[in-house]
Amino acid sequence: MKERLWWRHLVGLAALVFALVPIIFLVSAALNPVGTLSTTSLLPTGASLSNFSKLFHDPNSPYVRWYVNTLVICGVSAILNVLIGVSGAYAFSRLRFRGRRAGLTGIMLVQMFPNFISLTALYLTFISIGGVLPAFGLNTSLGLILVYLGGAMGVNTWLLKGYLDTIPGELDESARIDGATETQVFFKVILPLARPMLVVVGLFSFVSFLNEILLAGVFLTDTKHKTLAVGLYGLVSGNHNTDYGEFAAGSLLAGVPVVLIYLYLQKYLVKGLTAGAVKG
Amino acid sequence: MTAPPYERVARLSWPRVVFVGLVAAFAVFTIPTLVDKHSWTGVTISVAVTAILAYVYLTPKRIAARFLVPGTILLLAFQVYPVAYTISTAFTNYGDGHRLTQSQAVAQIEADSVMEQPGAQRYELSVATKSVDTSGAFVFFLTDPDGKVERGDASGVTPVPDAQVTKDPFTGKVIKAAGWHILTGIQVNGLGQRLAAFAVPTQGGFIKSVGLSEAYVGQFTMKYDAAAHTMTDTRTNTVYKESDGAFRAADGSGKTLPIGWKIGVGFKNFTSVLTNAAIRGPFLRVLIWTIAFAVLSVLTTFALGLLLAVVMDHPRMRGRKLYSSLLLLPYAMPAFITTLVWSSMYNKDFGLLNKLFGTHIDWLGSPWAARGSVLLTNLWLGFPYMFLVCAGLLQAVPQELKEVARVDGASAFRVFRSVTMPTVLIGAMPLLIASFGYNFNNFNLIRLLTDGGPYPSGSSTAGDTDILISYTYRLAFGGQGAQYGLASAISFLIFVLVGLITYGGFRQTRQLEEVYAR
Numbered sequence: 168m169k170e171r172l173w174w175r176h177l178v179g180l181a182a183l184v185f186a187l188v189p190i191i192f193l194v195s196a197a198l199n200p201v202g203t204l205s206t207t208s209l210l211p212t213g214a215s216l217s218n219f220s221k222l223f224h225d226p227n228s229p230y231v232r233w234y235v236n237t238l239v240i241c242g243v244s245a246i247l248n249v250l251i252g253v254s255g256a257y258a259f260s261r262l263r264f265r266g267r268r269a270g271l272t273g274i275m276l277v278q279m280f281p282n283f284i285s286l287t288a289l290y291l292t293f294i295s296i297g298g299v300l301p302a303f304g305l306n307t308s309l310g311l312i313l314v315y316l317g318g319a320m321g322v323n324t325w326l327l328k329g330y331l332d333t334i335p336g337e338l339d340e341s342a343r344i345d346g347a348t349e350t351q352v353f354f355k356v357i358l359p360l361a362r363p364m365l366v367v368v369g370l371f372s373f374v375s376f377l378n379e380i381l382l383a384g385v386f387l388t389d390t391k392h393k394t395l396a397v398g399l400y401g402l403v404s405g406n407h408n409t410d411y412g413e414f415a416a417g418s419l420l421a422g423v424p425v426v427l428i429y430l431y432l433q434k435y436l437v438k439g440l441t442a443g444a445v446k447g
Numbered sequence: 448m449t450a451p452p453y454e455r456v457a458r459l460s461w462p463r464v465v466f467v468g469l470v471a472a473f474a475v476f477t478i479p480t481l482v483d484k485h486s487w488t489g490v491t492i493s494v495a496v497t498a499i500l501a502y503v504y505l506t507p508k509r510i511a512a513r514f515l516v517p518g519t520i521l522l523l524a525f526q527v528y529p530v531a532y533t534i535s536t537a538f539t540n541y542g543d544g545h546r547l548t549q550s551q552a553v554a555q556i557e558a559d560s561v562m563e564q565p566g567a568q569r570y571e572l573s574v575a576t577k578s579v580d581t582s583g584a585f586v587f588f589l590t591d592p593d594g595k596v597e598r599g600d601a602s603g604v605t606p607v608p609d610a611q612v613t614k615d616p617f618t619g620k621v622i623k624a625a626g627w628h629i630l631t632g633i634q635v636n637g638l639g640q641r642l643a644a645f646a647v648p649t650q651g652g653f654i655k656s657v658g659l660s661e662a663y664v665g666q667f668t669m670k671y672d673a674a675a676h677t678m679t680d681t682r683t684n685t686v687y688k689e690s691d692g693a694f695r696a697a698d699g700s701g702k703t704l705p706i707g708w709k710i711g712v713g714f715k716n717f718t719s720v721l722t723n724a725a726i727r728g729p730f731l732r733v734l735i736w737t738i739a740f741a742v743l744s745v746l747t748t749f750a751l752g753l754l755l756a757v758v759m760d761h762p763r764m765r766g767r768k769l770y771s772s773l774l775l776l777p778y779a780m781p782a783f784i785t786t787l788v789w790s791s792m793y794n795k796d797f798g799l800l801n802k803l804f805g806t807h808i809d810w811l812g813s814p815w816a817a818r819g820s821v822l823l824t825n826l827w828l829g830f831p832y833m834f835l836v837c838a839g840l841l842q843a844v845p846q847e848l849k850e851v852a853r854v855d856g857a858s859a860f861r862v863f864r865s866v867t868m869p870t871v872l873i874g875a876m877p878l879l880i881a882s883f884g885y886n887f888n889n890f891n892l893i894r895l896l897t898d899g900g901p902y903p904s905g906s907s908t909a910g911d912t913d914i915l916i917s918y919t920y921r922l923a924f925g926g927q928g929a930q931y932g933l934a935s936a937i938s939f940l941i942f943v944l945v946g947l948i949t950y951g952g953f954r955q956t957r958q959l960e961e962v963y964a965r
Binding site: 172175176178179182183185186187188189190192193203204205207208209251252254255257258262263264270274276277279280281283284285286287288289292295298299300313314316317318319320321324349350353374377378380381396399400403411414415418421422425426429430433436437438 | 486510513525751758763788884894920945
């Protein structure tokens with residue numbers, strides 16, 4: 168007896184409708200020639216690029232600047248975040264030293280504090296840093312990157328440690344016997360083996376910084392220093408209706424590259440998502 | 448493998464030397480500025496950081512530290528220190544009206560109370576600095592009606608001989624002074640608050656600026672008596688006494704001066720969450736919704752994700768790749784964008800949902816509709832993640848076990864319940880706990896979708912969809928009457944709650960594993 172599959176497709180299609188409605192709506196808003204929320208329907212009524220050209224020429228929203236700021240801030244933060252995270256993970260996974268367990272627990276504990284509340288302390292700290300080193304003060308990309316790196320030895324370290332634990336210890340042991348230093352083992356043996364996981368963790372960090380509006384909103388108040396999230400939120404926060412097309416066009420240009428990367432890395436994602444579960 | 452000492456020295460590789468060199472160069476570059484600004488904390492920190500890095504990277508012993516120190520320094524500076532500072536403010540009344548120290552508050556009240564006496568003389572005013580820009584200290588050049596010039600700073604006035612200054616022939620205003628830069632009107636205007644707060648003490652009272660080019664002698668109308676700890680309003684003769692970090696009127700009228708100062712209040716912020724009815728009511732309401740929201744979010748996303756994973760998990764199912772690519776989209780699209788899109792789809796007048804269904808529902812305007820909308824959006828944002836996870840875990844279910852159960856005559860549902868579910872649950876449990884913790888503090892969703900609203904009548908701090916973290920955010924940074932101390936105390940409670948729940952959850956998982964791993 169052959170099992171019927173049509174009901175599986177029915178469920179799948181229903182899920183697709185649910186998943187895709189907001190995204191199709193966003194596309195149709197971006198292509199909507201009128202550019203307001205009230206005139207946008209689910210399916211595109213026209214195909215005009217007027218929202219895109221408005222986006223690039225609106226002096227109140229220097230979109231290209233925001234895009235570059237976002238790439239710089241999120242890119243640099245994500246790369247350093249992974250590097251610091253995996254160094255810590257390596258030490259916790261492969262080296263034995265005093266305070267190892269306490270260190271792991273401590274990292275976990277600090278992460279559990281809702282750290283937006285320390286916004287004031289961070290803000291005051293960066294006012295004083297900016298007084299001495301203006302390049303790292305408020306309204307600078309470097310300052311925000313520093314704050315983001317404060318969390319580098321955090322969840323990622325745990326996640327990556329879980330992954331490094333699954334790499335057989337014989338591999339680095341034999342390298343050590345051949346006379347490799349710890350630094351060489353780390354760079355020449357462990358990093359290449361952990362590359363898929365590093366890519367996934369880097370992507371997750373990048374996206375979490377991309378979505379971050381709280382610190383970025385407080386630190387970057389100058390229009391030309393803003394990130395995409397802060398800038399685009401500003402476009403619709405006051406008035407949902409009038410600048411909607413511009414918001415949608417800007418969102419699409421910001422979101423599509425991320426979506427493509429996710430699709431490209433799809434097979435690594437599952438591994439990355441469940442790695443935390445492999446070893447706690 | 449102990450290498451002889453000379454070999455260890457030989458292993459001092461150049462990247463490490465360069466790194467330490469760069470750090471040291473940076474310190475050498477910044478320390479003069481720090482000394483210049485009298486920032487001794489800054490000097491201490493940069494010397495200490497450089498010394499630690501040099502020790503760790505240039506000596507052979509500290510191998511583990513080499514991998515841990517950079518991250519740890521950043522962690523201490525930008526997470527541990529701010530958190531510690533915050534916890535310490537939880538024991539104070541810090542917030543609007545209580546931001547200063549007591550002596551600052553007294554000085555501020557007195558300076559604000561300087562009033563011009565009727566008929567008092569006015570000066571022509573020029574503002575001057577030692578350096579070219581306006582960031583440093585400034586002084587007043589004052590020309591009295593007789594043409595005599597005095598220079599005034601925070602310590603008092605000194606006469607200036609006419610030979611050292613050039614005066615405007617008509618007004619007598621100083622336009623040049625030897626050794627000083629006279630600021631332009633635009634620069635003076637740019638001083639803003641600093642100029643308004645500046646007062647030059649003199650015998651009769653204080654000289655303050657009025658406009659950009661005039662000054663007057665004013666008198667205090669508030670006088671502080673340090674011995675009696677009282678502040679007296681000399682116009683009305685009202686006496687204010689120190690009490691709980693503020694000056695309160697001694698006549699029992701309940702009047703309090705708006706500027707107070709920061710004092711320690713012990714555990715008051717913590718106990719008031721339970722004892723003060725005005726805080727307890729909203730707090731408990733928000734707490735219950737936070738837990739319900741987090742639990743329901745985890746359950747709904749997991750249920751939908753698992754359902755889809757099971758549906759797709761069939762060897763002859765065609766288009767599985769396409770399905771999972773498309774179902775990934777809600778997860779791959781940056782959440783700040785899609786949350787804002789949902790928020791506009793819920794819009795009562797222009798939103799897509801009302802247009803599609805031909806309804807006129809105020810999705811985000813009534814309490815239960817808004818809560819439902821929040822959950823629906825979070826389901827949309829979260830189910831692809833659970834789908835991916837469950838699809839991965841389903842691969843790990845031993846096929847032989849399923850076969851055996853089926854041969855033994857178990858129904859498809861029975862196989863699912865007794866074979867598939869336990870395997871999936873064990874794998875997913877830590878992620879479900881993590882997801883609970885994440886949603887418990889899902890600030891972005893609430894902030895971007897409803898901003899806590901709608902608000903019940905009579906409450907402007909705790910909305911119907913507020914979760915603890917968005918409620919606390921409003922307490923700390925909300926427009927009116929920020930209560931930073933209270934917000935810090937509640938943050939601490941959130942920390943304890945999430946910690947306990949996570950800990951309990953992980954213990955439960957371990958027990959679960961033991962049960963199934965027999």
